[in-house]
Amino acid sequence: EAQVTQNPRYLITVTGKKLTVTCSQNMNHEYMSWYRQDPGLGLRQIYYSMNVEVTDKGDVPEGYKVSRKEKRNFPLILESPSPNQTSLYFCASSLGGEQFFGPGTRLTVL
């Protein structure tokens, strides 16, 4: 089954404790991206990657890092999470304009 998976689905952590949210797709898509979704603000792009070892900042990259060492994986790293990074995070991969989203990760930073 073609899909995008994310882990963990839910995470509660404390300020400053480094965390990684994994994202994996099995569709051989070159383009992958990370979004956060907040009430009233919609989906905002954090980082995207056009291919292996090619990443670029989206609209809200501050406080986040990504890597793309393999085509299928695109982890999101929060080196020192802060409460304003509490949000719902979606990973997506795409072929052309259609994006396939993962199920989301609900992150709470205390």
Add this chain to the structure above:
Amino acid sequence: RKEVEQDPGPFNVPEGATVAFNCTYSNSASQSFFWYRQDCRKEPKLLMSVYSSGNEDGRFTAQLNRASQYISLLIRDSKLSDSATYLCVVFRMDSSYKLIFGSGTRLLVRP
């Protein structure tokens, strides 16, 4: 001003009603357009692409007006299962390669 703007709603309509949503975009470099559907706390899923000539998929009709820079979605004969948030999405490829999402319009279809 947001690059893609939508009325947040909610639009509260009875079953069987026809409802229309509009969306405006500000960047003329926008190349492709889509409507996505998002159910509460779930991931967005592609509903339909929007073509310049307009296109229809069952009860759903999408229109694009490049001159006025707006996109519309018409839903006929609304079903309870149509209750969701509808996201207007614009794809542009200039110095970047990205999808820009509107904040969404919430639709509630009541019995």
